[in-house]
Amino acid sequence: MKQILHGHIVHAPKLGALEILENGYMLLENGKIAGIAGALPDDWKGCEIIDYSDRIIMQSFCDMHLHAPQYPMLGMGMDLPLLEWLNTYTFKTEARFADVDYAREIYRRLAKELIDNGTTRVCAFSSLHLESTLVLMEEFEKAGICGFVGKVNMDRNGSPELQENTEDSIRDTIKWLDACPKDAHIQPILTPRFTPSCTNELMAALGKLAKERGLYVQSHLSENTSEIEWVRSLHPDCPQYWESYDKYGLFNSHTVMAHCVHSDERERKAIKDHNVVVAHCPDSNINLISGVAPIRQMLNEGIWVTLGSDIAGGAILPMMGVIAEAIRSSKIRRIHSNWTVDFLTVAEGYYLGTTSGAHYFGAGDGFANGDPLHAIVIDDRHYVDTHRLSIRDRFERAIYRAKTDDICAVYSAGRKVK
Amino acid sequence: MKQILHGHIVHAPKLGALEILENGYMLLENGKIAGIAGALPDDWKGCEIIDYSDRIIMQSFCDMHLHAPQYPMLGMGMDLPLLEWLNTYTFKTEARFADVDYAREIYRRLAKELIDNGTTRVCAFSSLHLESTLVLMEEFEKAGICGFVGKVNMDRNGSPELQENTEDSIRDTIKWLDACPKDAHIQPILTPRFTPSCTNELMAALGKLAKERGLYVQSHLSENTSEIEWVRSLHPDCPQYWESYDKYGLFNSHTVMAHCVHSDERERKAIKDHNVVVAHCPDSNINLISGVAPIRQMLNEGIWVTLGSDIAGGAILPMMGVIAEAIRSSKIRRIHSNWTVDFLTVAEGYYLGTTSGAHYFGAGDGFANGDPLHAIVIDDRHYVDTHRLSIRDRFERAIYRAKTDDICAVYSAGRKVK
Secondary structure, eight states, X not given: OEEEEEEEEEEEEETXXXXXXXXXXXXXXXXXXXXXXXXXXXXXXXXXXXXXXXXXEXXXXXXXXXXXXXXXXXXXXXXXXXXXXXXXXXXXXXXXXXXXXXXXHHHHHHHHHHHHTTEEEEEEEOOSOHHHHHHHHHHHHHHTOEEEEEOEEOOSSSBTTBOOOXXXXXXXXXXXXXXSOTTOSEEEOBEEOOXXXXXXXXXXXXXXXXXXXXXXXXXXXXXOHHHHHHHHHHOTTOXXXXXXXXXXXXXXXXXXXXXXXXXXXXXXHHHHHTTOEEEEOHHHXXXXXXXXXXXXXXXXXXXXXXXOOOBXXXXXXXXHHHHHHXXXXXHHHHHHTTSOSOOOOHHHHHHHHTHHHHHHTTOOSSSOTTSBOOEEEEOOTTSOOTTOOOHHHHHHHHHHHOOGGGEEEEEXXXXXXX | OEEEEXXXXXXXXXXXXXXXXXXXXXXXXXXXEEEEESSOXXXXXXXXXXXXXXXXXXXXXXXXXXXXXXXGGTTOOTTSOHHHHIIIIIHHHXXXXXXXXXHHHHHHHHHHHHHHTTEEEEEEEOOSOHHHHHHHHHHHHHHTOEEEEEOEXXXXXXXTTBOOOHHHHHHHHHHHHHHSOTTOSEEEOBEEOOGGGXXXXXXXXXXXXXXXXXXXXXXXXXXXXXXXXXXXXHOTTOXXXXXXXXXXXXXXXXXXXXXXTTOOHHHHHHHHHTTOEEEEOHHHHHHTTOOOOOHHHHHHTTOEEEEOOOBTTBOOOXXXXXXXXXXXXXXXXXXXXXXXXXXXXXXXXXHHHTHHHHHHTTOOSSSOTTSBOOEEEEOOTTSOOTTOOOHXXXXXXXXXXXXXXXXXXXXXXXXXXX
């Protein structure tokens, strides 16, 4: 089936490159991009045109780190640092997902809010609960979200209401993996919560599973200085935090590590050499007073950087807002380097929130030919524009103002989902 | 006329103190607060009750620094530092306000967006245009906004399309002052743009006007290091920036100075001793890479700190969002002080965005008896709440999520304006 979307087309094929085509045509065959053209090619004349005239068709977002069961506490507990926040708010909130009906209700709402804000691909943590994790995957699937969801493993240092024993954790993980539909848009990813939450035995079992089944892994790395100290005391044989994952085969190509705020040169080299993906979570890192990650440095070193909302350590769900916070964080690094380190431009921030994450899911650069369409359409015609703003300015306003209602359509894997 | 609002009542009478009354009653006489009570007093029984059951009645916001004519460029040009941004975007945008019809249309929309987001009191810059400034005051008045608006003075270092000569600037200022309605909720405030924009002759004339007519003054101070150098070269006789205002009688009690990012101990002492009000603009200071103001230090020193959106250097209009950014900025100061300086709690941020600004307009502490009501009502009942959140948590969520649509009612000077 051939379809054409007509409007202003904006995408970021490379870091810092923003391609803008005014009044262009996006050609689709069975939901896959067949080309972008300034004028309608002859062999496409007569095909269905979906008219987004004077609206902006741009790439949708990838949220590479979020905690789905923390959604009910979004925007709360922000006066507490990481480890206290975990114990006071987070573990209690996650424990409620033992109730599958509750999970269904919350996850349906979360999926809707993600799609409404143009997040079409995710790398998400569930809770430790097997059934609720399957519910989360179902609700994401139904809403049209693609990507990965992980049942959390945690067999130590949890709370009375939120902890597994090692045997249950391994058994439930295998049950869960076996229960995941093979052809779904949402696939499983192994998810040891973080080193302090997992015994060596559990880590070893997860490493074995990753290898046997060719699974990807997601976890947390070097978010907070106290956490780093804690890991050091738990793994005195590991000079650095990342090695507590690596020794169990959990620090591989396409492992997603959230935060990496305090990763020094040696750890960053390991991240790069192992082709590990950094999920930078700017809002969370400031809210929980963790620090400000050296993103420009990572990019200069060739590290694969993506963005995450990290709800609910992050209080901002729309990735447009997360991109703006990533830019702000990079400006803070600039200020504190005495104005020597470059900040992220809007085009760069947008690349990190779109293409860089999309690569994880096998997509090409920007709106690449052959890729299933992941896009949002911005309708900003309600703003006064007597002086004809450039599409570049309107794009930037969409990112900074981050208005959910301005997103009038969302496409995910070629399907219209909003 | 007696009226009663019934709901959860939240206010911040002192820095760091958040008073919460569940299922309380706000007693109003002719729009003025006559008391807050946990149970309805006998002599109030039978009066009209406006039922906000299970909604949160809380203080509305004061935006102590915003540039009304920059509203059309909100969220744009964020890749540029202050002085370039002024020349590329700002001056061009402000110049359009020579057109009164354009001003009417833009200012009507701005006023609506402010009220919709619960900003009921402002200290706002207009452009240099006399007529459009009166239009801004009218539109704010109509929308129910209270506070101060200033016709900008700038007779040097503007742009070809945006600059006055000295004589016109003084003459138009007097004409404007004489044209302002005496009994309006919006009153005039003298507004030299900033030292580099005003000749000594103009500054002297404004100082004279301030004294003769007992007018307040607003301007910018120590926002950016290049700007500070520039002021030094323009006023070699002034050891510090603030003295370039003080020598013309423009650094007085109730002068509002935006930013003060780089004010050192001596300048901060002058701010304190002169009872000058700091309008902290956290989002703008990061967007324009100016720096991160030492707000905790200022508070410890007893300086009067308030908050401003500084649109459009700031890209966030809702003061809920500005409060969250102020908290984030304070956490950045904490990170960069090696976790020694305290961050702003949510209660403290809220105080700065409400009571501290309200004092400027003569209000008391929090919901003080005798004050005309300035309040918003948060309806957050659409969120799932199967586990009965505390009012404190719901209040915090309202600040962090900053959803315009969650504000179901706004009261300004005792009148319901949304």
